[in-house]
Amino acid sequence: MLSYEPGDSLAHRLDPRSKLAVQIGFAAAAFAHTTPRGLAALTVVTLAVLYLARTDPRRVVWAFRFVVPFLIAAPLLDGFAWGVWFVPAEAVGPALAGYRVLLVLGVAAAYVRTTPVRDSRAAIQWAVPGRVGQFLGMGVAFVFRFLPVLRADVGRIRDAHRARLGTERSVPDRMGMLVTAAFNRAFERADRFAVALRARCFSWNPTLPELRFSRLDAAALAVAATFVVLSLVTVVPPRTVLSMSVGFVPVGTR
Template structure:
């Protein structure tokens, strides 16, 4: 039951997209989102969708996988669409009490929903094709200049990678505790909402206790392996900014430029 969390999942591979430097991919995501927010008409959205499909194809990510990532967030998409539906201006197509749907509203709703879906899929493409470790590494390097402002970038990156490392361990533990409580007659999926919430207490308390104990032991083990803050760490795996990364960033620049141009083309 807990095994099917796709959020932040990584699909190992050796495609062009996989081989790109994580920094490039992070910049790409930021650029892509910028271009997405620049899009105001059909052509803009078509372009962004085409880019997404191309990326997915290059990374050998099946459309089904990409869409399944949307499932847990579908509520947000629908909610945004509905809100926007009633916010249009112009002549009403349908009216009831305070609700008023216009052609403009429908347009907005469709655009907003597409925008959010593209944004989510774009972000998932990044996590699908980049290992969490590379991602943390990339973030650490990109945010490196903030160290001068005393932002503990390396420490934050370390926290993130440890969190990622312990997700499977804690999921396993949750499963174990759930089984133990079920064996004692606990039920997690029947009863009213309040009853279910209450049933979680005997699950969460042992989980927290164990997480704290783990944290304590991990801290000692890390100290034993000479972890200390403030020192100059090196990395075994160096990030290499290759020619393909330069090309990728040039393509991104073109994409943003085209998005700006399309903004001023009618439809």
């Protein structure tokens, strides 16, 4: 499981907004240049980003193993043809698209590993002003807070069902029982939580960490802007893509 880990890597020191900009730019560039050459260059970028975030690429692949069946099934099914069995040319497109997904996941993983919730919340409220942004900010913080609690609840409910031979029942029955129990607990917790929040002057405008762009962020934003420009250029000479990725590494390690 991939989640925030404190550290002092370069990626940890960046502002959350510039990290989000890099992710979005990277995804745009990857979708615009799903060619062997483009993806090769972006692989270098992905590895550089993971290095800057001190994240082992193997951990990322393991964390996202659930998408692998989709990535393998698409080229296999598309390449399959009656009579000749397999047409490799038909499988190339889906295979490249699948690899692209892995790269985008890798860059996103670097953000997840290096950004604390409070920073993300401040970034949301910066991006979405007013009540909506405040609701999204506080709501996201609550989701982070309660996810482990509710996962433990669901785990305990399943254990209790197993201990009482609940596994002998039909699938709809088991689903119904699990969901009912989990819902009741979640609603009880929500109502107690709401009372606790009101008792503590639950307000729309708590003090959040101040977001500040540094010189490092200027470099990251330049990288993000480069990605966006590259994604808008439909036919990019391969050299441009390569120089972009090579240019990124010294910026980060400086």
